[in-house]
Amino acid sequence: MNSKMLELDNIILRMVFKSYGVGKLYNSLIQESANTFRFVKYEVPPNNEPSAMGLTAHTDKNTLTILCHNEVQSLEILDKDGNWVTIMIPNDAFIVIVGDGLKAWSNARIPAAKHRVVMSGNKERYSFGLFSMPKEGATFEVPLELVDNDNDNQVFRFLL
Ligand SMILES: O=C(O)CCC(=O)C(=O)O
Numbered sequence: 732m733n734s735k736m737l738e739l740d741n742i743i744l745r746m747v748f749k750s751y752g753v754g755k756l757y758n759s760l761i762q763e764s765a766n767t768f769r770f771v772k773y774e775v776p777p778n779n780e781p782s783a784m785g786l787t788a789h790t791d792k793n794t795l796t797i798l799c800h801n802e803v804q805s806l807e808i809l810d811k812d813g814n815w816v817t818i819m820i821p822n823d824a825f826i827v828i829v830g831d832g833l834k835a836w837s838n839a840r841i842p843a844a845k846h847r848v849v850m851s852g853n854k855e856r857y858s859f860g861l862f863s864m865p866k867e868g869a870t871f872e873v874p875l876e877l878v879d880n881d882n883d884n885q886v887f888r889f890l891l
């Protein structure tokens with residue numbers, strides 16, 4: 732599972748880099764990357780309450796998150812109109828979430844998705860995720876190819 736998720740992460744990032752015409756930079760990002768896997772259990776709402784916040788709204792700080800889970804559909808994403816939408820993740824499927832790292836790298840061309848976990852019902856939720864990110868100490872810079880006059884002042888540069 733872990734190696735398949737890493738492979739998927741690499742394929743997606745390579746596609747993103749290529750689609751922006753900077754495929755040659757992909758290898759350096761991969762060499763500079765570190766990855767974390769996290770397994771999380773979410774409890775059912777206490778005291779028969781109809782729902783409970785499992786994880787408060789946030790954007791991921793890493794580059795890309797790839798998640799799978801048991802059948803409990805509790806992941807919500809904030810859409811462009813400000814509505815929380817429950818994401819139905821089919822069995823045997825992954826969901827891919829863009830984090831702040833990819834937003835920064837793309838000079839804000841790719842937005843980071845705000846998401847949260849809201850628990851309801853009487854079944855626990857389990858999720859397993861790959862959180863890919865530049866390794867500690869790596870400088871993460873917007874490629875010059877993605878800098879233009881219109882959004883010059885949005886250039887992010889950060890050191891992890
Ligand atoms: O478990 C989930 O479905 C979401 C996890 C998550 O958003 C996170 O750990 O950052």
Ligand SMILES: [Fe+2]
Binds near residue numbers: 791
């Ligand atoms: Fe998250």
